[in-house]
Amino acid sequence: MPSTSAFTTSPTESLRAGPDVDLASVLAQSTPGFPGGKKMGQIKLAEESAQLSELQAKLFAESRFGGESSLLVVLQAMDTAGKGGIVRHVVGAVDPQGVKHYAFKAPTAAEKRHDFLWRIKKQLPGAGMIGVFDRSHYEDVLIQRVRGFAEPAVIEERYGAIRDFEAALVASGTRIVKIMLHISPEEQKKRLADRLEHEDKHWKYNPADLDERELWAEYQTAYQLAIERTATPDAPWYVVPADRKWYARIAVQQLIIDALQDMQLSWPPATFDVAAEKARLAQS
């Protein structure tokens, strides 16, 4: 019998969304591959933090000795789905030194004068770093599609541009993990109500969020299309059920751990004579 604090099937397998994805069939309140409940999930999150930390430290250490690998985690979701909580509780467990977090907002006038990938390229993680994109170039085929900010033909071209961009990134040593946090409209309603209820959360609430909410179905279609067109073996998408925050967190944590483990990282060997340095130190 499997432990209730372990995945029976890794999210890397069970949450993988390929070109044949059917977003409507993913239950936002489900917890694929994890038999335990909330308490077990919280224990797992804490337990696996050490492993994630060690993997991140190896990635960072390798870069100090010529390693060129990095990891890019792309987070996309409807409002309130919990991107912030993922950053806080999953990414927050590793050394801040090794993390480059960037939250993309609506493009500025200056950014609009460039190709849509221009501002993205400026925020890519350097060697040894874990980059976290809170929103990303996918906004350019999501909100821009739903709101009609770009012509349909332009949107079509962007899927290909994204595939090419990501393929080049992978070729240059960046591992990519693309995550859609999948929340239900009912759960979003609860979370927005919670923000309205508490004064210390009012700053997180924006009346415009309700306008986006009205377009729920259109957004789901845009996500469905984005995943269909840009899910590749090298730059995979994962749809993470996110109505239960604790599940989304352990699932994303495991996705990151699996990606780093697959990179076969190791501690760089000494580039100096250890015995000689010990002798020098003893004399000092």
Next chain:
Amino acid sequence: MPSTSAFTTSPTESLRAGPDVDLASVLAQSTPGFPGGKKMGQIKLAEESAQLSELQAKLFAESRFGGESSLLVVLQAMDTAGKGGIVRHVVGAVDPQGVKHYAFKAPTAAEKRHDFLWRIKKQLPGAGMIGVFDRSHYEDVLIQRVRGFAEPAVIEERYGAIRDFEAALVASGTRIVKIMLHISPEEQKKRLADRLEHEDKHWKYNPADLDERELWAEYQTAYQLAIERTATPDAPWYVVPADRKWYARIAVQQLIIDALQDMQLSWPPATFDVAAEKARLAQS
């Protein structure tokens, strides 16, 4: 009788180093103002994390509504003094979204063609952010002085340039906390030996560290001078005894908490009609 998990005197008071600082008189193994031992220190670090987090969240929230304040923490120290541990265990407890960490290395050829503050200005925290400088413009009056990389007259001018630069920063809304982690040469020896002992720490060891170690006294003089010349009421220095890692961490945590508390942060009030939004949400 004060609790053993509380400071009897805040580090903001007891560790403050003014122009009259006498570095030689600060005991690196002391734990000023904290009657408890290591275990109490670890408890305190965990306990105060929540408060630090809330203060950081307020700083960040304010910036979303026009607030222009930020905090800059400058970390300077001899090798192995624990800058990394501070970043990891103190700064690491707050939302990565609100932290801008930057580790300054030896200046590149391009950086050397500019004024020494040029590269520093590029890494300053934006509004709402906590900036952490792991090394800083102080290297330009520390290693550069000790190693003679710059003429004495140039070093002299830099103290004034730093005072002016920091005064302008403070005037524009950035709070500055400058910290020297103060370690003893005996403790450094132990920590370097530990790095040589463990294969997973070899990447952190650099034979050049021993060369710097030979210049211990010269570095202490350079620190003493730097603090004398640049400790101002608005951009204060703190000398944190750092032979005991647990103490250095709670002391720095408290310095940051005190600085943020002194900024009188508050949750931004709603800029919308809360009741009307509740009604809209209920209909959605």
